[in-house]
Amino acid sequence: MRITAEGLSWSVSGRPVVRRVGLDIAPGETVGLLGPNGSGKSSLLRCLAGLRVPDEGTVRYDGVPVRDLSARAIARRVAFVAQDSGLDTDLRVADVVGLGRTPFRDRWRGPDAHDRAVVAAALERVELTALAWRPWKSLSGGERQRAHIARAFAQQPYVLLLDEPTNHLDVKHQLELMELLSGADQTVLVALHDLGLAARHCDRLLLLYGGRLVASGAPADVLTPENLARFFEVDAELSADALGRPAVTYRGPLRGAAPRAPSRSAAPSAP
Numbered sequence: 001m002r003i004t005a006e007g008l009s010w011s012v013s014g015r016p017v018v019r020r021v022g023l024d025i026a027p028g029e030t031v032g033l034l035g036p037n038g039s040g041k042s043s044l045l046r047c048l049a050g051l052r053v054p055d056e057g058t059v060r061y062d063g064v065p066v067r068d069l070s071a072r073a074i075a076r077r078v079a080f081v082a083q084d085s086g087l088d089t090d091l092r093v094a095d096v097v098g099l100g101r102t103p104f105r106d107r108w109r110g111p112d113a114h115d116r117a118v119v120a121a122a123l124e125r126v127e128l129t130a131l132a133w134r135p136w137k138s139l140s141g142g143e144r145q146r147a148h149i150a151r152a153f154a155q156q157p158y159v160l161l162l163d164e165p166t167n168h169l170d171v172k173h174q175l176e177l178m179e180l181l182s183g184a185d186q187t188v189l190v191a192l193h194d195l196g197l198a199a200r201h202c203d204r205l206l207l208l209y210g211g212r213l214v215a216s217g218a219p220a221d222v223l224t225p226e227n228l229a230r231f232f233e234v235d236a237e238l239s240a241d242a243l244g245r246p247a248v249t250y251r252g253p254l255r256g257a258a259p260r261a262p263s264r265s266a267a268p269s270a271p
């Protein structure tokens, strides 16, 4: 499913947070959403997920404006994994993952055999089968994060929007998750702070700064030393690792080098 946005803006208390963002993500693409703290990644993802109503602009899924879709219709297309859901419940893990089946069920009907099979497959994908019947509250932070990702898979969406899903995960599970996302059939937009993971696993990167999309393209075109210095305030370079994949090497922070506001010339080229 294709995601497009045109002139998307969202502000809070009169302060612009997302500024005239346009994007076009092709079906099946895995796109990384990058930017320093507070650059507007979560807010943009929420606008795309239909969880925030933009002040201006339009989000479309396969050409259909999100504002024309009911919450249930959106949930049948798009799964959103928040940065920290803060879910506190007495449910068991499989029941939390089973919440992903809600958009497909009548209100009063419990899960059927198909729902249970989908939940079991989703738990398997994130290696949580053994914890399926544990109380939610007993899970570690990383296990909860993987369960939220399983809940998103259980939704069987066409589009996955994920906000820093590798937070709390150990290295193995970070790598497994990124392989899962890059190999998934779904269109994926994933906010990431780990530029190395983004470079290795994403087809394309979008870079937000001050709510504006300031760069877009292949990892090597976005993660240039200039962009890393200007927008992340780090001295770093992109090279190829032993297997020929993009790798980021940090030399250190650039202290006191306050970045300038992005100029119009930093606007991304069309995808």
Ligand SMILES: Nc1ncnc2c1ncn2[C@@H]1O[C@H](COP(=O)(O)OP(=O)(O)OP(=O)(O)O)[C@@H](O)[C@H]1O
Pocket: 012, 017, 035, 036, 037, 038, 039, 040, 041, 042, 043, 044
């Ligand atoms: N509901 C809100 N009320 C007030 N300010 C908000 C709200 N939502 C976002 N903001 C502000 O908008 C800016 C962008 O926030 P957002 O969470 O979208 O950034 P982010 O790029 O995801 O940041 P991080 O990398 O730190 O998670 C921040 O300055 C944040 O404080």
